Amino acid sequence: MAQVALGLVNGAFYAMLSLGLAVIFGMLNVINFTHGAQFMMGAFAAWLLLTQLDVPFWASLILSPLIIGLFGVLIERLMLKRIYHLDHLYGFLLTFGLALIIEGLFQWKWGSGGAPYPAPIRGGTDLGFMVMPTYRLFVVVAALVICLATWYAIERTKFGAYLRAATENPTLVRAFGINVPRLITLTYGLGVGLAALAGVLAAPVQQVSALMGTNLVLVVFAVVVIGGMGSIMGSIVTGFGLGLIEGLTKVVYAPASNTVIFVVMAIVLLVKPAGLFGQTR
Amino acid sequence: MPDALLRVEGLQAWYGESHILHGVSFEIGRGELVTLLGRNGAGKTTTLKCVMGIVGERSGSIRFDDGETVGKPSDAIARLGLAYCPEERGIFASLDVEENLLLPPQVKTGGMSLQEIYQLFPNLQERRRSQGTKLSGGEQQMLAIGRILRTGANLLLLDEPTEGLAPVIVQRIGEVIRQLKARGFTILLVEQNFHFAATVADRHYVMEDGRVVDMIAAAEVQQSLGKLQAYLGV
Numbered sequence: 001m002a003q004v005a006l007g008l009v010n011g012a013f014y015a016m017l018s019l020g021l022a023v024i025f026g027m028l029n030v031i032n033f034t035h036g037a038q039f040m041m042g043a044f045a046a047w048l049l050l051t052q053l054d055v056p057f058w059a060s061l062i063l064s065p066l067i068i069g070l071f072g073v074l075i076e077r078l079m080l081k082r083i084y085h086l087d088h089l090y091g092f093l094l095t096f097g098l099a100l101i102i103e104g105l106f107q108w109k110w111g112s113g114g115a116p117y118p119a120p121i122r123g124g125t126d127l128g129f130m131v132m133p134t135y136r137l138f139v140v141v142a143a144l145v146i147c148l149a150t151w152y153a154i155e156r157t158k159f160g161a162y163l164r165a166a167t168e169n170p171t172l173v174r175a176f177g178i179n180v181p182r183l184i185t186l187t188y189g190l191g192v193g194l195a196a197l198a199g200v201l202a203a204p205v206q207q208v209s210a211l212m213g214t215n216l217v218l219v220v221f222a223v224v225v226i227g228g229m230g231s232i233m234g235s236i237v238t239g240f241g242l243g244l245i246e247g248l249t250k251v252v253y254a255p256a257s258n259t260v261i262f263v264v265m266a267i268v269l270l271v272k273p274a275g276l277f278g279q280t281r
Numbered sequence: 282m283p284d285a286l287l288r289v290e291g292l293q294a295w296y297g298e299s300h301i302l303h304g305v306s307f308e309i310g311r312g313e314l315v316t317l318l319g320r321n322g323a324g325k326t327t328t329l330k331c332v333m334g335i336v337g338e339r340s341g342s343i344r345f346d347d348g349e350t351v352g353k354p355s356d357a358i359a360r361l362g363l364a365y366c367p368e369e370r371g372i373f374a375s376l377d378v379e380e381n382l383l384l385p386p387q388v389k390t391g392g393m394s395l396q397e398i399y400q401l402f403p404n405l406q407e408r409r410r411s412q413g414t415k416l417s418g419g420e421q422q423m424l425a426i427g428r429i430l431r432t433g434a435n436l437l438l439l440d441e442p443t444e445g446l447a448p449v450i451v452q453r454i455g456e457v458i459r460q461l462k463a464r465g466f467t468i469l470l471v472e473q474n475f476h477f478a479a480t481v482a483d484r485h486y487v488m489e490d491g492r493v494v495d496m497i498a499a500a501e502v503q504q505s506l507g508k509l510q511a512y513l514g515v
Binding site for chain 1: 333334335354355356358359360364365367371373374375376380383384385386388429432
């Protein structure tokens with residue numbers, strides 16, 4: 001039971017990260033391989049804000065996604081927008097290359113060893129079947145709220161209607177008088193901000209280190225593939241679901257917990273190549 | 282024409298290597314309903330797309346309300362007061378009917394209200410929560426037209442609104458187009474269906490091989506039937 005609860009914490013990060021990837025992919029048609037690095041930057045921003053400027057966690061929760069989101073906006077304006085008309089491969093090369101450069105720079109400046117980030121909420125909460133660190137409980141709830149808010153913004157608001165329509169037919173949406181290039185920039189900024197927000201939430205759970213995103217993002221790509229490329233609800237459900245499966249596997253046979261997600265991925269791709277919630281296009 | 286709302290002169294357009302329009306010229310007065318007639322591939326749709334700024338490479342002059350629009354991106358052109366209803370209708374599958382209707386932002390004042398649009402197309406109100414692409418072809422066409430009436434645009438570009446529709450729906454769309462003209466909309470209509478076009482338009486421009494080759498006023502249509510048949514191959 002304890003492993004299940006901890007699985008949910010991992011699932012919370014999977015869900016938030018794959019959600020950002022889904023939003024970005026839907027709009028830009030680019031698979032953002034920089035996502036893990038941007039998650040790490042979010043955590044680092046919070047850590048630097050705390051250690052250099054004494055900015056508390058709760059302020060970083062807003063500040064860090066803003067800063068890293070703006071950094072995303074710059075990347076989109078300066079680089080990504082030049083490659084939309086090219087093959088997917090170029091998007092991969094650019095975002096993957098950026099991730100390597102960013103992670104390399106952070107490693108060079110701060111080393112690969114992690115720095116601890118003190119948990120902003122101390123103590124544990126008795127859930128009846130286990131005592132869970134209250135902060136981790138907070139992470140699960142916060143991630144759920146963030147995911148559902150993002151889903152609501154995309155499926156139920158005017159801004160979301162623009163996003164959905166521009167995902168389908170950007171030329172026509174633009175011919176209606178909507179500045180689609182700006183919408184794309186904003187979407188990328190939001191997706192990156194979401195990754196950074198996950199990074200801030202992760203800082204007290206994991207160590208803050210240059211490579212903290214690399215391992216996580218591998219699993220997240222599997223989550224995205226399982227859930228269905230570009231599907232919003234698919235990302236959320238699969239993210240939490242796979243966290244749970246991972247947790248359960250730890251109970252049954254711990255060494256398999258790292259591979260189980262990829263086994264699930266292989267099975268899903270065999271049965272439903274577009275992913276659980278994906279539509280074949 | 283002294284008071285032209287849209288004046289196109291020497292318009293050329295390319296899709297990659299292929300040269301589609303070779304100097305198209307025509308104009309539309311305020312409140313007029315003008316059609317572009319011609320066979321498949323004559324360049325009618327490309328002309329509409331050029332006016333809307335969707336075709337990448339274009340040269341020549343397109344003046345709307347006396348301002349040059351060649352060189353502007355399509356969102357800037359739309360905000361001048363032009364609205365476009367594409368041939369393939371462009372209904373968004375991920376939006377329901379009402380979201381489709383409300384999608385184009387208001388660019389000017391004086392557009393129709395949602396209520397007025399529902400009065401014009403009662404079917405759309407009944408199905409306002411349906412997925413846009415679940416509608417019948419006729420309903421989708423009404424949605425595609427209804428969608429651009431809210432924005433306050435005064436020039437409507439309609440690309441083959443009757444294509445593939447049953448005769449009674451075509452008739453209904455004809456009525457709607459006449460009502461829109463009566464409300465003061467200026468309309469540029471691309472049509473293959475000359476018999477339909479003849480019932481609604483003030484003037485017809487005939488296109489052939491990327492050029493406008495003739496202009497026929499509504500009053501001259503009867504005398505010009507032979508000529509038109511030769512142009513259109515009907």
